[in-house]
Amino acid sequence: QLVLTQSPSASASLGASVRLTCTLSSGHSSYAIVWHQQQPEKGPRYLMKLNSDGSHNKGDGIPDRFSGSSSGAERYLTISSLQSEDEADYYCQTWGNTFWVFGGGTKLTVL
Amino acid sequence: EVHLVESGGGLVQPGGSLRLSCAASGFSFSSWSMSWVRQTPGKGLEWVANIKEDGSDISYVDSVKGRFTISRDNAKNSLYLQMNSLRAEDTAVYYCARIPRYVVGATGYWGQGTLVTVSS
Numbered sequence: 392q393l394v395l396t397q398s399p400s401a402s403a404s405l406g407a408s409v410r411l412t413c414t415l416s417s418g419h420s421s422y423a424i425v426w427h428q429q430q431p432e433k434g435p436r437y438l439m440k441l442n443s444d445g446s447h448n449k450g451d452g453i454p455d456r457f458s459g460s461s462s463g464a465e466r467y468l469t470i471s472s473l474q475s476e477d478e479a480d481y482y483c484q485t486w487g488n489t490f491w492v493f494g495g496g497t498k499l500t501v502l
Numbered sequence: 503e504v505h506l507v508e509s510g511g512g513l514v515q516p517g518g519s520l521r522l523s524c525a526a527s528g529f530s531f532s533s534w535s536m537s538w539v540r541q542t543p544g545k546g547l548e549w550v551a552n553i554k555e556d557g558s559d560i561s562y563v564d565s566v567k568g569r570f571t572i573s574r575d576n577a578k579n580s581l582y583l584q585m586n587s588l589r590a591e592d593t594a595v596y597y598c599a600r601i602p603r604y605v606v607g608a609t610g611y612w613g614q615g616t617l618v619t620v621s622s
Contacts, residue, residue, distance in 0.1 A: 423603075425601060425610065427547075427612075429547075433614075434595075434597055434612050434613065434614045434615045435539075435547065435597065435599075435612045436612065437601065437609060437610035437611060437612065440602075440609075440610070448606075448607055448608075448609065449609070450609045450610060450611075451504075451609055482546065482547055484547070484549075484601070486603050489552070489561035490549060490552075490561055490563065491537065491539075491549035491552070491601075492549070493546060493547045493548065493549065494546075495546050496546045496547070
């Protein structure tokens with residue numbers, strides 16, 4: 392069964408870096424995923440598509456502070472030089488044969 | 503600039519119907535698969551339905567099969583979601599989205615959402 396697992400919460404200080412993790416279920420380590428950001432009271436925003444080899448393609452206007460990487464079944468979103476507007480929910484998403492799967496989301500708090 | 507603008511949400515009684523629309527602009531709508539995703543207040547994102555570029559290939563999450571119908575009108579650059587036999591658990595913000603899977607270098611977009619409330 393295709394499942395994406397995310398930690399419910401994360402926190403880091405203003406100006407620091409943080410790495411969020413999305414883990415693909417067993418047997419699905421080759422899958423690409425997409426990272427989406429949802430700021431409070433807003434709709435989701437496409438951040439990037441992240442492939443199993445770590446290559447990624449970012450969305451329109453996404454700052455260089457956002458980057459992606461992969462290792463095995465884990466997909467990472469790293470945000471450097473954290474700003475207050477980075478405080479948001481971050482969701483990973485992938486595709487099954489005919490359906491989509493979302494992770495439960497990670498709520499990032501910027502201290 | 504790409505825009506996806508949803509409309510048609512509102513308050514409906516259990517068992518009722520609603521038709522959501524998504525107006526697309528800024529890209530060649532007929533060349534892209536489109537999707538509906540929903541979000542229950544305070545909860546995560548849930549994929550609802552997909553439709554391929556020409557409408558020939560459609561899929562749904564199990565919980566809406568037989569009740570919801572996704573469709574599109576490429577001449578009007580519009581995506582639709584007909585929702586029948588609505589239940590309280592269908593209460594959510596509904597988003598249309600273009601999230602490319604196979605097109606190298608393409609990027610994704612979301613609409614701003616429309617709220618559907620199912621309540622008596």
